[in-house]
Amino acid sequence: MADTARDAPPEQTDFHELEDGEELFPEPATTQESQPASLAAEDISTNSNGPKQDSLFDDDPEDLFAEATEEVSLDSPERDVLLSDGPSPAITPITPPTSVITPRIGHTHDDMFTHSSFDEIEEEEGGDSFDIHISVSDPEKVGEYMTSMSLFKRNEFAVKRRFSDFLGLHSKLASKYLHIGYIVPPAPEKSIVGMTKVKVGKEDQSSNEFVEKRRSALERYLMRTVKHPILLKDPDVLQFLESSELPRAVSTQALSSAGLLRMVNKAADAVNKMTIKMNESDAWFEEKQQHFENLDVQLRKLHTSVESLVCHRKELSVNTAQFAKSAAMLGNSEDHTALSRALSQLAEVEEKIDQLHQDQANADFYLFSELLGDYVRLLTAVKGVFDHRMKTWQKWQDSQMLLQKKREAEAKLQFTNKPDKLQQAKDEIKELEGKVQQGERDFEQISKTIRKEVSRFEKERVKDFKTIIIKYLESLVQTQQQLIKYWEAFLPEAKAIS
């Protein structure tokens, strides 16, 4: 499951470029345990987080840590599972789950845990596994290995990031790029309910699932962000990927005043959008907007159906398990020996099948459902970009109208004898002319950018859907193959009843 969520093909980790003679991490060929020493040696705060951290916390008497321990240990077993699932050493994150606990870690955690309890503390996994991808980078960049890699100090590295850090990153990118037409991938949503459960320390199925769901979402988010050629070069992104410590993102709290302000702004934007009537001179934009509108509707519909499938498949798994137990009981009470045995065999088959259904439900979710969810959210960003173009146009138009007014006023002033007012008017007109020109340039720029972005987005979309749906179908194939195995094993047992 973890591996299917990751896109990067393994072979690219053969990339062993050494930048400036810097030491490469010893390849984590087999175990993840090999890392600690080198990590600690390097002067980077590649803090390993992992299951063993709870032992550290035992030392700490602070109550706060008790809560924290829950969270971390909740992560850890997940990580173990995830990491051991790794298909190849290359994908295995550098940061070992079982690892060296240097005193520094405790200190860092101090900072993390003493802060407000709203911010979630987690997602090192997201950062780690993602970084592997950076180093393997997408094939299109083969030629650019040198140049793009020079952006990074090291080839493979891992950093710890909090969930709020991801949100902060997105917030920064959105404010920088959305209004000039770049489709900035949206970050995963906060879920107060889910996170609270995790915080309260419920070490159960649903909170484990929540953690995994979030980890996977963050990984996909980062991957999409760095696949964008402009965003990858952004200093905020680089800092996010590389820096040992990030300044805390403050305005990302769900219930913060900043958050509320954002919501208000969003509402205001929506109202404004309705009142802007743009003269669309370019049919391309109208067509594309319509296309995305339709796509949005259909994807949402499909997403709902897939979510329903996930739900029903999980139900099926549970019900099959229950039936298996019941069949076993029935087999026990059956007094005909051969039939009794066959019924017990049937119970075993059904038990295996229930696990199969569970696995398939996970594939349904992590591959298909999340793909759709991601694109529904991406389309919001796309629509936002079109909206910004409209706003840009509006701004340009407003400046033009103002210029017009000023010109009329100036003309009137020509007939009065007020030289300084006239001069002032002329100055204002000059300024406004500049603004109008800028407005036009901005509008043309954003239009150009959007065209490029949309083209890139569509290419990505096609690739994404093809890749993931094929993976999903492959998961279905596996399930059927297993089913065949199980029933083939059972058939002779049934025939043996006499």
Added chain:
Amino acid sequence: MLQVDISDALSERDKVKFTVHTKSTLPNFKQNEFSVVRQHEEFIWLHDSFVENEEYAGYIIPPAPPRPDFDASREKLQKLGEGEGSMTKEEFTKMKQELEAEYLAIFKKTVAMHEVFLCRVAAHPVLRKDLNFHVFLEYNQDLSVRGKNKKEKLEDFFKNVVKSADGVLVAGVKDVDDFFEHEKTFLLEYHNRVKDASAKSDRMIRSHKNAADDINRIASSLYTLGTQDSTDLCKFFLKVSELFEKTRKIEARIAADEDLKLADLLKYYLRESQAAKDLLYRRSRALVDYENANKALDKARAKNRDVLQAETSQQLCCHKFEKISESAKQELIDFKTRRVAAFRKNLVELAELELKHAKGNLQLLQGCLGILKGNT
């Protein structure tokens, strides 16, 4: 030779009419081959007449077929009709087809269950000679068997309450006969476990149907996406939509087959094991009566009063008990044989069908994958 089957059936608004077709060489019948039309209530009448017949106390009475229940299906069709405006024509047609198929499946099932009942009776060496049975088969007019009215239903209810209370008392009586003692313990536990397995299998199958419905909707959405998309993806989506259309038909078939081979099997043996329990109850009842008659006889002899009366009574009870015991033993042995054979047949068929469908699914998936991968 006596061969009975249901050759035809007609579903009307709130009833089903079964055409019961008989082929027989027995002299009891006027012709060798004939048909009559019967409704569910008439089957129940026949079953109840067996149950109430003292002569048959020593036999497992074949369980009555359940009432044809199209309510759920009809409700769904109605909801579909109401919601017609909210879906596309294709969706509506598709859903209608499926609901009709579901209706048909329920219909086939109820026909099968009524037929099984008749065949069991026809196969039973004693019951097949029953006069009511012959009337049922031959009399080509309505049997005028009205359903039980409220008063009669209430009477039935109380009878059942008394019976189960009595059953508890009687069950407490330890049997001298090892065979019956074992059967009693076995049947009690078995019946409960079959009940549980039947309920759980129903739930499992329903989830399966729900999942198949989801896949159906997914296929439709993918189709729409495919027709709308201007990129490379349109062909892709259309192909996957086609695939899911086919696989979900298979999934629906799997659910239907599991229903037939597993759920129905368990339901049937739930009813049969109940009938077997009823037989044991009747035997225990007769045993208790016999023991009471013995005590009464001893008392009469002691007081030297009404001895003859007591003797006759005791003899009757003894005779009744022995008769029931003898036939019951054979019935229970036959029950086991039938049960084992039925389970074997159905489990083998179930496994074969599961395999067939899984292989079908696999083929479709691999075929589609081949095409999709080839094109990308």
